[in-house]
Amino acid sequence: MKYWWFAILSLLIAMPASATTVDPEKRMFNIAQELRCLVCQNESIAASRAELAVDLRQQIRELIQAGRTDDEIRTYMVERYGDFVLYRPPMNATTVLLWFGPMLLFLLGLTILIMALRRRKARLVNTPLSAEDRKRAHALLAQTADSEKF
């Protein structure tokens, strides 16, 4: 615990370094990781070896060199290939179901579960044992107790 000030100091020293001098290749990779390759739709542009992905990585490099921000580069891609290139699509009329569909399904399931549980609870009324049932229960218990002896 003595060295807490050291940890904070290291963080302070590291902070400006990460803010100003991000390796452009790393930046390219970060952007490309969030872009879908359109030829092989389940791969990112960072991961794909398709020629289009290679070209687009190069294009991102050049845009970084030209001083464009990450957001500008993403916009550049969306202008050409549409929202589909983004792995995190923006919310709009066509993607509402994509964003809220899982939540809706969850709520639907939850409602069904609660309804089923309530119905079950209503059916399980707390009825006391009848004298006859009690006798039978005693008999059964006595039986098992007997069999344990031998």
Added chain:
Amino acid sequence: MNRLLWPFAGFIVLVAFLAVGLTLKPSELPSPLIDKPAPNFSLPQLKSPENVFTSESMKGQVWLLNVWASWCAACLDEHPVISELANSGVVPIIGLNYKDVRSEAIAWLGRYGDSYTLSVSDTRGRVGIDFGVYGVPETFVIDKQGMIRHKHIGPVTQSAVRDTLLPLIRELQQ
């Protein structure tokens, strides 16, 4: 019986969703460039690279931009259809020779016929990126004002020409 009704209804809904899903083509993405101005480009002509073609020179007429390459098998499939459309004289077709080797592209045109108004070389695929090309062949319909009105992804078929391209071209030409 009643107990089974709801699961069955859920099943039917699921089947309906999957059935619709099967008819969709996930490889054909809507282009964000539709009804937007076509990107301007200047590229050397394939057969005479000393001459530069600029897309602005097409202003005032409806034209097609057909993205093709000699390495692309599907381009060969659509080539007779594209050639027939070009030969009919209805609309000028500019070929965008995408990421190709010039000599191979010229040999390909020599072998299969060249009905393009002209083709331009996009050797590095830069103009392709501006047009959002992700699979060859692709065909763009561009109107008199230089706006992209339609994008056909994949090989152009006879029926696509008859049912989609020609009616649209006629409408835009008026």
